Amino acid sequence: MVVLKKYPSSIKGGEMEDDEEFDTVVSDSESDLESESDGEEKDEIKLTEPSKTAINNKEGLLEKLSEISWPKDADWIHSLSVVIDQDQEVDVNDDLAREAAFYTQALQGTREAFAKLESKGLPYLRPFDYYAEMVKTDAHMGKVKGKLLLEKKLREEQEERRKAREAKKFSKQVQAEKQKDRAKEKKESIESVKKWRKQREKSGYANDKDEMKLSFEEGGGGAKGKRKGPPGVSPGDRSGGKAGKFNKGGQKGMDKKRKSRDFKDSKFGFGGRKGGKKQNTAETTNDFKGFNKESRSGNKKRRQF
Amino acid sequence: MGWKTKPQEEDGEERENGDAVHVPVFRNKEKVLITCSRRINFRYRHLMLNVASLLPHSKRDSKVESKESKGATLNELVELKNCSSCMFFECRKHKDLYLWMAKSPDGPSVKFLVNAVHTMEELKLTGNHLKGSRPLLTFSANFDKEPHWMLLKELMLQIFQIPKDHRKSKPFHDHVFAFSIVDDHIWFRNYQITVPHNEPTKMDRGGLDKMTLTEVGPRFCLNPIKIFGGSFGGPTLYENPFYISPNQIRSLQKKKKAGKYVKKVKAKTRRKMHELSNPMERDELADMWKE
Numbered sequence: 001m002v003v004l005k006k007y008p009s010s011i012k013g014g015e016m017e018d019d020e021e022f023d024t025v026v027s028d029s030e031s032d033l034e035s036e037s038d039g040e041e042k043d044e045i046k047l048t049e050p051s052k053t054a055i056n057n058k059e060g061l062l063e064k065l066s067e068i069s070w071p072k073d074a075d076w077i078h079s080l081s082v083v084i085d086q087d088q089e090v091d092v093n094d095d096l097a098r099e100a101a102f103y104t105q106a107l108q109g110t111r112e113a114f115a116k117l118e119s120k121g122l123p124y125l126r127p128f129d130y131y132a133e134m135v136k137t138d139a140h141m142g143k144v145k146g147k148l149l150l151e152k153k154l155r156e157e158q159e160e161r162r163k164a165r166e167a168k169k170f171s172k173q174v175q176a177e178k179q180k181d182r183a184k185e186k187k188e189s190i191e192s193v194k195k196w197r198k199q200r201e202k203s204g205y206a207n208d209k210d211e212m213k214l215s216f217e218e219g220g221g222g223a224k225g226k227r228k229g230p231p232g233v234s235p236g237d238r239s240g241g242k243a244g245k246f247n248k249g250g251q252k253g254m255d256k257k258r259k260s261r262d263f264k265d266s267k268f269g270f271g272g273r274k275g276g277k278k279q280n281t282a283e284t285t286n287d288f289k290g291f292n293k294e295s296r297s298g299n300k301k302r303r304q305f
Numbered sequence: 306m307g308w309k310t311k312p313q314e315e316d317g318e319e320r321e322n323g324d325a326v327h328v329p330v331f332r333n334k335e336k337v338l339i340t341c342s343r344r345i346n347f348r349y350r351h352l353m354l355n356v357a358s359l360l361p362h363s364k365r366d367s368k369v370e371s372k373e374s375k376g377a378t379l380n381e382l383v384e385l386k387n388c389s390s391c392m393f394f395e396c397r398k399h400k401d402l403y404l405w406m407a408k409s410p411d412g413p414s415v416k417f418l419v420n421a422v423h424t425m426e427e428l429k430l431t432g433n434h435l436k437g438s439r440p441l442l443t444f445s446a447n448f449d450k451e452p453h454w455m456l457l458k459e460l461m462l463q464i465f466q467i468p469k470d471h472r473k474s475k476p477f478h479d480h481v482f483a484f485s486i487v488d489d490h491i492w493f494r495n496y497q498i499t500v501p502h503n504e505p506t507k508m509d510r511g512g513l514d515k516m517t518l519t520e521v522g523p524r525f526c527l528n529p530i531k532i533f534g535g536s537f538g539g540p541t542l543y544e545n546p547f548y549i550s551p552n553q554i555r556s557l558q559k560k561k562k563a564g565k566y567v568k569k570v571k572a573k574t575r576r577k578m579h580e581l582s583n584p585m586e587r588d589e590l591a592d593m594w595k596e
Contacts, residue, residue: 070331083449098487103483106496109481110443124477125477133436135358
């Protein structure tokens with residue numbers, strides 16, 4: 001059902017999201033086949049009434065048929081033909097229904113034929129190791145595959161864009177909901193604190209000592225937060241944390257810092273003369289190693305806008 | 306005289322090895338000549354090539370000058386090529402494709418108008434199958450209702466079925482042709498058969514239900530115009546009573562569009578006459594500001 005599955009999806013894509021540029025491209029290319037055949041079919045006007053002068057020599061036809069037809073006793077293997085009864089009339093102008101009818105006819109026919117071949121014990125399935133020339137070349141099949149992949153990609157992109165659009169639509173609602181939640185949380189926490197205070201009053205500051213300690217500690221914590229200066233430096237250290245580097249070799253962060261400092265020094269210069277280092281020499285004039293690709297592409301973009 | 310008896314042997318597709326066994330052994334020795342008229346456009350030429358690639362028992366010949374595409378030359382050509390039937394793609398005005406199918410030399414022959422052509426090159430048709438594997442043919446049941454359809458069915462069967470044990474054919478069946486009559490047209494489809502199977506040549510249990518088809522192409526739709534008794538000629542046996550030639554259709558459409566200018570001029574003069582015959586009343590306030 002590969003082909004059949006593809007048709008509806010393509011048609012759906014064209015109808016539902018025609019506001020996107022990709023979609024129109026896809027639907028255009030996909031409906032090409034259909035519309036073309038449509039055009040040709042619509043061009044063809046049928047006579048509403050059969051012309052009366054038309055010849056239909058039935059005896060002659062049957063005679064010719066008997067003349068040319070294969071003998072009745074010819075084996076079925078020669079013709080491999082199956083007659084399939086179509087149960088209902090097919091609307092010609094409905095492309096999908098028509099193709100589906102042909103598909104089912106072919107499928108039924110194949111089933112019958114395969115059953116017959118099986119009963120006769122004749123080979124009909126191609127073994128895996130049977131390689132031979134195909135009707136379509138590998139190059140062509142590569143193209144087909146490429147097209148299918150591209151279509152898939154486009155469809156996925158479409159889907160993504162649609163999702164993003166929908167998410168955008170709902171984002172306001174989501175934001176409002178979040179704010180409400182936050183307000184509620186805040187209110188609850190305040191409430192709980194109040195409750196706790198009341199409880200404490202009721203119990204008459206029974207374990208006051210602990211509470212005092214706790215509050216003191218909390219206060220201490222607050223002071224910690226306010227303290228300025230480099231992190232990881234003890235309050236009494238006047239060396240700005242540099243003293244620690246030498247006596248506390250175990251600190252990894254410091255090591256890293258040292259390294260990066262060294263690198264920066266080597267790059268930008270620290271100590272020694274700087275004069276000659278920053279000038280071009282004969283070797284460096286034509287050396288474009290430092291100009292990386294990304295920055296160039298960025299420039300291009302800027303030029304475009 | 307010589308070519309009357311020879312084709313009888315061949316055309317009968319029935320060679321009796323009767324001397325020894327007394328059992329007539331049926332052998333299909335069909336050969337199809339596929340050719341086209343000059344100035345055929347690329348789309349139809351590709352269709353022809355596609356059909357030729359589906360039929361390994363076909364022979365190709367160079368294009369035939371359209372003036373020469375009278376019966377005699379074509380018949381001669383078919384005979385020269387030792388073929389027993391012929392498909393002739395005739396393109397007119399770079400847009401209308403007619404397809405002749407004929408049994409040679411004694412007929413019958415039929416002329417179709419070809420519509421809704423899709424070639425195998427189109428990327429929408431994703432299937433593929435062995436070149437030269439014998440197709441399964443499926444016909445819709447309404448082929449057996451009228452004598453002319455019955456004749457056409459036999460013709461198609463003989464032309465499109467690859468002879469058994471043909472040297473270019475392959476021993477497996479991996480595609481199926483669907484011939485279907487819808488709306489008094491014969492629709493042709495070619496599908497690849499895909500059956501999932503684990504053993505090399507045997508189908509799994511219930512494999513028939515898992516079978517899927519993928520369209521390979523080409524697609525076309527044949528509108529029968531006439532059936533003749535002979536090969537590329539002879540008495541008319543059948544005429545499609547509903548058929549209008551594409552030329553007539555085009556001229557009808559042109560007629561519908563034509564006369565636009567004439568209509569406009571007519572409308573103008575009519576208006577003028579109307580204005581003359583019913584002059585407007587003089588407005589009593591017209592001179593009010595002129596003193």
